Amino acid sequence: MIVVAGMLFGMSLSTTVRAEGIDSWMPNQQLQNLVLYDLNQQYKRDGKPVLANVNEITQDNIKDLKSLIYFPGTGAQDPILTEPVVGGNGSLGPTNPGNYSLEGLQYATNLETINMNENLNYQHQFFRNDITDVKPLSKLDKLQTLELSGNRITDITPVANLPKLTKLNVISNCIADFSSLDGNKFTNGLSYIGQQVVLPPVYAKDNAYKLIEPFINKLPKNARNPWTGQTLVYDQKNLAVSTGGGMGYRIDARNGSESHVQVFRISGAASVSGNDFNYNNLKAQVKPGIDVEDLWGNKAQVVQNPYTYYLIADYRMAPDSVQIPVIEYLIPYESTAISVEYVIVPVDQDGKPIAGLTPKKGSGLPGDVIEVPAYDGYETSTKKVTIPENGGNINVVYLKKSTGGDNGNTGNGGGTGTTPGLPSTPIGPANPVEPSKPEPPTTPDKPSEPETPPINPDGEIVAKKNQAVYAVNKIYLYQKPTFNEKQRLAYYTKKPRINRPMFVVTDYARSKNGALRYKVKDVNHKSATAGKTGYITANSKYVLPVYYQGKHRTITVINPKGVNLHRQKNLANKIKNYKQGTVLKVKRLETHNLTTRFVLTNGGYVTANRKLVIAGQYKFAKQVKAKGAINRYSNVNLTKKNRQYGKKTQKVFKVKRAVYSRTHDMKQRGTLRYQVAGGYITGNAKYVKVIR
Structure with missing residues (x-):
């Protein structure tokens, strides 16, 4: 030892x-x-x-x-x-x-x-x-x-x-x-305070570069100025650029020849415009850094940088503050286009990576258009994508081919999946029913505009104008397409699937950095936000079309009120209602105006609305047993108690349907409840056990 x-x-x-x-x-x-x-x-x-x-x-x-x-x-x-x-x-x-x-x-x-x-x-x-x-x-x-x-x-x-x-x-x-x-x-x-961040190099095309909103939403919430005690709120007046020839960063507290320094030179002209930084007339980059000796006469040892010139952007505690910045970015640039690494990730319609499909890695120049890979048994409508400025993941939606089986998420059993037969139309009924009037064709606001939605460079799903979309994660509604915290109009939390916030796309826009946005109208009719208009993200990690676009073999009814079976694609002539939890076999998917329908194996039509049905087989509770004392309420939010069952009772309830509280409150998620005879009970597994 x-x-x-x-x-x-x-x-x-x-x-x-x-x-x-x-x-x-x-x-x-x-x-x-x-x-x-x-x-x-x-x-x-x-x-x-x-x-x-x-x-x-x-x-x-x-x-x-x-x-x-x-x-x-x-x-x-x-x-x-x-x-x-x-x-x-x-x-x-x-x-x-x-x-x-x-x-x-x-x-x-x-x-x-x-x-x-x-x-x-x-x-x-x-x-x-x-x-x-x-x-x-x-x-x-x-x-x-x-x-x-x-x-x-x-x-x-x-x-x-x-x-x-x-x-x-x-x-x-x-x-x-x-x-x-x-x-x-x-x-x-x-x-x-005092954050100094060296970022990856950027491409300064034509000797210029625009740094877009680098400090938006980067500060702590409810923070205070350490010198004044005032609440710190983002203010574009606190943005600043460095002047002079550059910055010498002192590395240690030693003196003379024992000390070390790092040099970040600047070139050209830098200015602040709104929340952005503009850099023009930049010098040609020199690599590695030209500074190997102390520029300030202190005989300090220089740590050589890989680049000579940097773009410097500061967020300070106050306008014209001489204190160290809150955050400072040091960004090297390239005078010629630089290759970036990217990964094409195959995802399903919900934006989740598809198991078994290996993402494709590659490298190329930002802005280059590249072909997406082919995968056996899958197809995609996205044939080419654009490499983002800084590379990274590019999500591309793939669907199983028609011979490839169910493309949806499969649950834990739940029925045989046999679709009840479609009853034949009786001849000469005693009380004939007048057929519903067909829906009039929709006239677009601007017939000259193409119906094809804009291309999303990330390969994500883009809804068409007048199509319905819903939020799958928490989002905000904004006044303008370049999102700013001060311009938020409404907040929508991540809610259970059947109650997800829904919008109609009325137009498209892009933020200053090119991100696609939907201009929408809130159609959550009983909510406090109903009728509001503004902009939301088009990122499929947060927003998806309400109606299924792909092929599925099996669906499960999730709407608490069930879904109706119809003879016609326009959902006229209702035949029957399928209750929540019913598993149905699908023959194909058909389009109707800006919506889609599932054609069942019995020949009937049901909606393909994701809030009402889900691809795959899912099992719903039919009977639950109380683990102890439990209350029953007359409303879904459990505020009006109408009966109490004692601990020894261990009451067994027959479940009519599963629902969630706070249905129309877009700010609160909602909690699982079971509707039973006489009212509602909690769905919390701490208090009830599913026995069937």
Whole structure:
């Protein structure tokens, strides 16, 4: 066994060659040493035996750790056994290879305090150390204080909602988006200014570039100005550009030839227009960076950048503020088009990746039109897509071919799926019924416009004008196509399928950065938002056509009132009603005006409205049993009790239909209820058990 001796915080420390055990779940040896020191300090205070070395740290005893603090203390040199620097050089962006992993701390479930701020008095004296990822802290539900200033964290989302976290300090990191944070939660302090973020290179076509709304929806909610205490609200007056020849970023707190600096030059003219940044007359890019010597006469060592010129954009705490920015973007640019990587992802009509179909990876120039891949047994109406500016995922909707079987999601059994026979029309009935009048043809507002919807470069489904769409995730209705938080007209939460918010598409528009939007009218007739008009996203992750477009072999009725079977495609001449939970066999899909119908194997027609039917077989509760005392109510929102059943009764109810509360409230999701004889009961599995 090899022993390495040193002085840590003025105390003797011995480390050993690590056993495979701890390295397998906490690979960062610097962190192992810090945990050992802090755990032993705690054991000494508690009068418990200390650990001899890091090999004695286990996933069990690390649960004893309540405080993890890096602070060498006055007069004590830290021999780099615990410093939050692993391979780093203090610089910003890809020039810094360092990574101080926090992996393993997820097992320290009783941690209440973590303080690993930068320290400018000892060792490297970096302004930014090497902690980059806080995901291992995401389940530390007892954590109250988290101080990680002076690191290179890029995403704060994993710790945003820790239940007891009331103090957060991430000053001087590399975080571009704070929208997951709510200042009201951090009652003991939220500190987050000084973010410097080096972004991937962009293509400056014709020596110009427009950075569109880079700081919209990037600030914390309900945050306060640390100097004035005022609530911090996004204001375009706080946008600023850098002037002069560029910026010299000081990497450490050392002096003279022992110090280090990083140079970000600027070129051309930069200006702010509304929420956007404009860069013109940019110089031709030079790679790698031309700066290898200190420009300021301090004899500092220069960390060479991969690029010479950068676009710099700031969001400051106040107009003309001389304080460090809240967020600063440093963006290198290319004078010639650069290749980006993309992935074509085959998805179903609900925007979910299709199991068994491998996404196609590739690279190309932004704006290039490429062909989509072919998959055996599947087809798509999207033949070509455009590579996005920054690459990334391109979703393309694929449907199973007609011989390929059911394309819908299959539930857990539920009936044989046999469609009841279509009764023949009686000859010469005693009381003939006058047939319904056929629906008049719809005249488009602008006959000269093509009916084909605009092309979505992401390959997503685009609804036609006057078609109905519904929200599958929470969305907002906006005044204008370029979304701005101040221009929100209405909020729609993610509701159960049968109650999803519905809209009619009246037109199309695009945001300033080219994102497709629907101009819509709210047709949720009994809601407070009914009749409102505005713009919503056209992204199929959030909005889909209400009517099925693909082929399915089996559907299940989900509408609480059931669906009607008709003899005609225009849904005239009702034959019967299929109750909720009925499984039907489908022969084909037919189009009727801007809607679709399923033709059943019995020859009849039913709606293809996704709010009323779902592809596949799904089983609905027919009988439920109370697990204890239970109340019955006369309304679905369970506010008017009409009977109580005692705990010993364990009442069995026959379920008429499954419904959800808050049907017409677009801001609240709604909760499962069962309609039974005499009223409604809860559908919560805590109180009732499905027995049939």
